Amino acid sequence: MNRRHLLGAAMAGLAAPTVVQAQPAWPSRPVRLIAQFPPGGLVDTVSRLLAPIMSQALGVSVVVENRPGAGGIIGTDVVAKAPADGHTLLVSHASVHVYSTATRPTLPFDPIADFTHMVHLVEAPNIILVRASSPFRTLDDLVSAARTQPVRYGSSGIGSAPHLLGAMLGSEARAPNLDHVPYAGSAPAMQDVMAGNIECMVDPITTNTQQMRDGSLRALAVSSPQRLAMFPDVPTFAELGFPKLTSSQWLGLSGPKNLPPAIVERLTAIVPPMLQRPELAARFTDLQTMPRTPSPTGAEFVGIMREEIAAWTAVARQFSIVVS
Incomplete structure (x- = not known):
């Protein structure tokens, strides 16, 4: 290739635009x-x-x-x-x-x-709840009973966090009669607790704050690392001797x-x-x-x-x- 051709090729290279793939703007729609x-x-x-x-x-x-x-x-x-x-x-x-x-x-x-x-x-956090008229005033009352007689706890379903937490509680407290009753959600479990058909339930606190405030449900323990400011009278599982239940x-x-x-x-x-x-x-x-x-x-x-x-x-x- 002669000098003229080399120069032409170089100029063509300089003139050719560089193609950059533009990224689409985000978000471009709902x-x-x-x-x-x-x-x-x-x-x-x-x-x-x-x-x-x-x-x-x-x-x-x-x-x-x-x-x-x-x-x-x-x-x-x-x-x-x-x-x-x-x-x-x-x-x-x-x-x-x-x-x-x-x-x-x-x-x-x-x-x-x-x-x-x-x-x-x-x-x-999760909590363990009983109805206001329950004879179980403390978590110790509940697990002590479950060492000698059936005590049923409801959950939102098999394999749920409340189910697993209840199983751990029964093991850690040496309470073999703490029996799981699964429900299709928290609401029907709560209804059976209120009706006295089961003794207690384990559930996230989120769906139960109103019932705790009005006194229709009583929490015996909470799975948070510290007590909750809104419910300072509810002890943690850890302070009751069950630190593995902190979750x-x-x-x-x-x-x-x-x-x-x-x-x-x-x-x-x-x-x-x-x-x-x-x-x-x-x-x-x-x-x-x-x-x-x-x-x-x-x-x-x-x-x-x-x-x-x-x-x-x-x-x-x-x-x-x-x-x-």
């Missing part, structure tokens, strides 16, 4: 926030508290979509199989990502690998696996400060469902999940709790 439990529950409530604030921050509508079924697995699977474009997100729940993982032989997704887990949102059920913000880093960074930046806004903080206090400070994000959140899966899988195996 964002679906999947709530995998029915309206009125904790996931739905928290989703609807967050949605308008997220909408304001993102500049598009954030629409809560309830997709209940199979203990939260159906809605969770919707997100696991959604496009990784940031327009379908999940208010993830320990009941699915931890307890179902611990008690079910198979799930349609991997609770870690098939999701991008971004922010630990809030967590709620909580968390909610998080997750999406499908392989969410683009820019989307993850933006959500991780904007969501934790939202949890501290006065209007949300007041509502979380009412529900006794609080964020950690600071909120665990990314790898820290996933680390919490892995530790809990390992711990509760061991409990499920110890007591042969399997959901088929």
Whole structure:
């Protein structure tokens, strides 16, 4: 090639535009926030508290979509199989990502690998409750009775966190007659406690604060590390001699696996400060469902999940709790 041809090729190279693949703007349309439990529950409530604030921050509508079924697995699977474009997100729940993982032989997704887990949102402790007229005034009254006679505790279902917690209590307290009665949710269990058909129930505090305030239900112990400011007379399991029962059920913000880093960074930046806004903080206090400070994000959140899966899988195996 002569000099003229070399010069022409060089000039052509300089003139050729560099093609850069532009990333589509996000969000470019409304964002679906999947709530995998029915309206009125904790996931739905928290989703609807967050949605308008997220909408304001993102500049598009954030629409809560309830997709209940199979203990939260159906809605969770919707997100696991959604496009990784940031327009379908999940208010993830320990009941699915931890307890179902611990008690079910198979799930349609991997609770870690098939999701991008971004922010630990809030967590709620569990309580053990009796009706106001119950002869059991303390946890010791209840477990002492369960050492010699049947004492039935209700839960929201086989393999649920309350079921596992009750099994641990029976073992730790050497109370072999603390018998599990599963229900299709907390509401029917509460009805049977109130009617005297079962002696007690284990349940997240969130759905029971009103009954505790009006005195129709009495809490004997709470699974939080410290006593709750709203119910200072309720002792913790730990201070009653059962530190292994310290636990909580968390909610998080997750999406499908392989969410683009820019989307993850933006959500991780904007969501934790939202949890501290006065209007949300007041509502979380009412529900006794609080964020950690600071909120665990990314790898820290996933680390919490892995530790809990390992711990509760061991409990499920110890007591042969399997959901088929």
